[in-house]
Amino acid sequence: MTTTMRNRWTRRSLTAQAMGEIDPVTKGVVPPLHLSTTYVRDEDNGYSSGFVYGRPDNQTTREAEAVLAMLEDAEAGALLFASGSAAATAVFLALSPGDHVVASRVMYWALRNWLATEGARWGLAVEFVESDDLAALARAVRPGATKLVWIETPSNPLWTITDIAAAADIAHRAGARLAVDSTCASPVHTRPLALGADIVMHSATKVLNGHSDVIAGALCAREDDAFWNAVKTVRKGQGGILGPFESYLLMRGMRTLHVRQERQSASALALAERLAAHPLVARALYPGLPQHPGHDLAARQMENGFGYMLSIQVRGGEAAAIGTAAHVELFKRATSLGGVESLIEHRASIEGPGSPCPVDLLRLSTGLEDVDDLFADLDRALRAGHA
Structure with a gap:
């Protein structure tokens, strides 16, 4: 694909086709x-x-x-x-x-x-x-x-x-x-x-x-x-x-970055809104929420949504947070983020002494699962973690 042709297409299109390069030997659409x-x-x-x-x-x-x-x-x-x-x-x-x-x-x-x-x-x-x-x-x-x-x-x-x-x-x-x-x-x-x-x-x-x-x-x-x-x-x-x-x-x-990010960001916002109103959640941390202190800046600086990551601070402190993570089924208790599967982690226990992370905080990476299923899983886990 020539530079002129590349200038005609959006980043979404160029990414989906990996810059549109064709294998000169086989004419394959996937680069070798x-x-x-x-x-x-x-x-x-x-x-x-x-x-x-x-x-x-x-x-x-x-x-x-x-x-x-x-x-x-x-x-x-x-x-x-x-x-x-x-x-x-x-x-x-x-x-x-x-x-x-x-x-x-x-x-x-x-x-x-x-x-x-x-x-x-x-x-x-x-x-x-x-x-x-x-x-x-x-x-x-x-x-x-x-x-x-x-x-x-x-x-x-x-x-x-x-x-x-x-x-x-x-x-x-x-x-x-x-x-x-x-x-x-x-x-x-x-x-x-x-x-x-x-x-x-x-x-x-x-x-x-x-x-x-x-x-x-x-x-x-x-x-x-x-x-x-x-x-x-x-x-x-x-x-x-x-x-x-x-x-x-x-x-x-x-090549699927744009479609994944749009879906994951929409799900993260939906989860943040519902978790912010949950009786067992003290605070939901997500820049897409209007009450987030950085929301206005994020709205100017970010585009196409506010990202796929959020955190919640669980009422009941560290024990309730760890208990919540222990009872998830659809979310996976694992380090890392950004994959197609949703992950949950108690960060303070991972980071150890000196961490600026509150002990009641759970970090959530939103994947591609049905958002209603993700919320139902967290709701059940929050209630079980407080039992």
Whole structure:
């Protein structure tokens, strides 16, 4: 498909057809899987194909990256990694020891732990703030010293909303870059690069793949600058590229991204509205609810809905919350999110000491099941958990 033709179609159409590429050998509508780890040199000792070895590059991975770069309007392209953690840490490893970093206090727990331990060992000066509080964010940023501001919006698992455009302005005025973990929004709902961010990160394991069968991470960049090239060097040197088979499965998952996200987001909103009125729920946390403190900002910053994730705080405290999770049948008690199956998890017990997550909170990932069945399952479990 030519560039002109691509410009005629929507992201939904281009994603559904994986950019419309046709296999030149078989004319198949599904791109082939390229598994080779090594490539033949030309007679003049060059590599006219552009491929040398499988550790830094692969054709199937390139094709999946092209779909994601299109979804995010990433002028500099996308990079796929072997996990979301590998993608996120590559950004920090591209910094220099002594660099100051500001990060959201409420964020992906494994990355928060890495920043507090391994990031510190690398020599990074990491400061955690409530990134939805723009005044606090501005106070934390040090002009000339802060090199990266890392935010997650909506934040997992409290679903606070950070103003991406305002955060980008704060970072840029201080001479820093803004990176956004947009895993729980997806490109269907938020495109951070269009709002001023420099880098957007996804745990592609989640809704981008959508089938709970691939571990993957992704970075997309607005500018092909020296820092982005440093991130590429980290991936190449550490061998962190996503394998071709996983890239193939990820591309298969992304082809249904829009239809899954629309259905999952509609179900998440319906669940949030009904759970907010449930007598055994103290509070429902979802940016699509008008009473959510970040609702107005989310309505401006997000599109096509408010995402597939929500949390509830259960009346009766920790015991009632864990008891509720113990009695679900349709929901599955499991870590992760974004798959076609709905998941429930008591996050405080997973995150452990130091977690900002309330002990009465249950995180819900909404799948593709019938929403009435999902509510009935939670209603019965809430009542059983309080018995």
